[in-house]
Amino acid sequence: MSFYERYQRAWDEKDITAMLELYHPEYTRVFHATGNEQGFEDLEPIMSRWLIGTKRNKRRCLYENDEIVVEHFIAKFQDGTSEAVLTVHLLKDGLLWRTETGATPVD
Secondary structure, three states: OOHHHHHHHHHHOOOHHHHHOOEEEEEEEEEOOOOOEEEHHHHHHHHHHHHHHEEEEEEEEEEEOOOEEEEEEEEEEOOOOEEEEEEEEEEEOOEEEEEEEEEEEEO
């Protein structure tokens, strides 16, 4: 099973433990719009909110190898808003090491 498939399975099953096991201890997420960064220590408190509160529609893996995963999806949030999201995940030791996202509001 590819990394992307394992990631999607954990998301679909809303399995926080399985999801967190996919992240490297040195993980960093960079938000394109703000430049804000989150580290591994920030993941657990917000992971359940993401898994439960966000639906990922029309998702697809654009490219994947042992070093990178590029995905696109439409995120539907609890407040009714939606965004088209492009995510680039860099992998290290087979785990998510760095993620950068860009998002555009959609109707």
